[in-house]
Amino acid sequence: MWNNTDNTETENEHNFNNFDIGFYFNRSLTDVEKEEVLKKIWKPEPTFEFPNTVIFSSKDKRSKNLKFQYRWLHTFPWLAYSAKLDGAFCTFCVAFAKSRAGINSQILGTLVRKPFQNWKHAMETFKNHVTLQYHKQSVFDADHFIDIKKTARGNASLKIHLESSCNIKYTIPISQNAIIDSCNSILLNKIVVRVNEAKCFTVLVDETADIAGLEQVSICIRYIDLKSYELHEDFLQFVPTIDASGKGISRLILDNLRKFGIDPQYLRALYVHCSAHSSNLAVSVSCNVFQIRNCMGTIGKLRDIFVFPKRKSVLSKAIEMSENNISKKPLKRNCETRWIERYHSVSDFLELFECVEEALEEICEWDHTDTSNQASAFRNSIL
Numbered sequence: 606m607w608n609n610t611d612n613t614e615t616e617n618e619h620n621f622n623n624f625d626i627g628f629y630f631n632r633s634l635t636d637v638e639k640e641e642v643l644k645k646i647w648k649p650e651p652t653f654e655f656p657n658t659v660i661f662s663s664k665d666k667r668s669k670n671l672k673f674q675y676r677w678l679h680t681f682p683w684l685a686y687s688a689k690l691d692g693a694f695c696t697f698c699v700a701f702a703k704s705r706a707g708i709n710s711q712i713l714g715t716l717v718r719k720p721f722q723n724w725k726h727a728m729e730t731f732k733n734h735v736t737l738q739y740h741k742q743s744v745f746d747a748d749h750f751i752d753i754k755k756t757a758r759g760n761a762s763l764k765i766h767l768e769s770s771c772n773i774k775y776t777i778p779i780s781q782n783a784i785i786d787s788c789n790s791i792l793l794n795k796i797v798v799r800v801n802e803a804k805c806f807t808v809l810v811d812e813t814a815d816i817a818g819l820e821q822v823s824i825c826i827r828y829i830d831l832k833s834y835e836l837h838e839d840f841l842q843f844v845p846t847i848d849a850s851g852k853g854i855s856r857l858i859l860d861n862l863r864k865f866g867i868d869p870q871y872l873r874a875l876y877v878h879c880s881a882h883s884s885n886l887a888v889s890v891s892c893n894v895f896q897i898r899n900c901m902g903t904i905g906k907l908r909d910i911f912v913f914p915k916r917k918s919v920l921s922k923a924i925e926m927s928e929n930n931i932s933k934k935p936l937k938r939n940c941e942t943r944w945i946e947r948y949h950s951v952s953d954f955l956e957l958f959e960c961v962e963e964a965l966e967e968i969c970e971w972d973h974t975d976t977s978n979q980a981s982a983f984r985n986s987i988l
């Protein structure tokens with residue numbers, strides 16, 4: 606009946622598995638216990654017979670037998686069933702949720718501090734649980750906890766520290782970020798000393814949006830290490846910005862160099878784009894030639910025509926019926942900023958040319974006037 610694949614699992618005097626979640630909830634857990642909840646918690650076998658709960662339905666005026674459904678464990682991977690309490694819990698929240706949460710800082714209830722047993726409303730409760738802020742925070746804390754444990758495995762000093770009996774372990778995100786900031790200051794200062802000694806350097810800068818949509822500028826520095834006479838390219842910092850203009854970026858570079866302690870008078874700047882960007886600029890300029898601009902515009906709009914499923918299926922059928930061995934399926938989007946995408950969109954169009962023409966010819970005969978007129982106009986423009 607019990608899942609005894611792990612040899613460390615034993616049953617206690619009450620015949621409940623030692624890793625039943627019912628032994629862990631509603632108390633402060635040690636790191637070892639948190640790891641047990643995340644990785645070793647007992648799961649019933651598919652053949653496990655969950656006990657029935659008799660529920661009286663006032664609507665039907667009769668009693669019903671309801672019980673925990675095994676399939677819920679697959680639908681909600683965070684769910685754990687306690688045979689000890691005949692109740693369900695959220696593993697992440699049992700291990701990491703605070704005792705209170707929500708707008709009025711309410712004491713957390715079922716799935717966290719009490720077993721959930723209302724099987725009639727199980728699905729809606731479980732679906733709602735994943736949307737709660739404290740559950741999301743518990744999932745985040747669990748990921749963070751596992752990451753630290755993984756790092757500790759390859760670092761003997763960290764492992765000893767985490768497994769020691771001391772209470773202060775500096776594993777919460779605030780402490781971790783403070784440690785990372787300290788490492789950053791130490792490394793940055795070492796680089797700054799070497800750059801100032803070199804008395805000649807140049808900067809490498811790129812910008813990209815992070816996952817939160819914030820524009821981040823990465824500032825790197827290129828200089829000669831006078832001790833080893835080796836050329837170095839070192840990363841200095843990510844700096845967020847809202848002004849991505851040339852003036853804004855140049856001010857950001859100079860302000861931050863001064864902030865790091867680097868003397869800008871030794872900056873030897875030669876402004877160059879990277880090769881891919883230069884190539885894109887060349888393509889962009891060529892697109893100002895009206896014949897090329899019109900051609901690219903037509904290719905882009907043709908791709909938009911075949912976005913709709915019914916029209917797309919006509920093109921797909923033409924590709925399938927084609928005697929040429931065509932490897933491409935849909936027409937690609939003509940991206941404004943990536944030159945390689947422009948190249949692919951043109952080369953795919955050329956390969957699919959006959960099929961596109963055939964598909965447009967078929968769509969020209971449709972009853973829907975707007976669509977058939979549009980197809981006819983595009984067919985004339987590419988022939």
Ligand SMILES: [Zn+2]
Pocket residue numbers: 683695696697698699734739740743
């Ligand atoms: Zn949860």
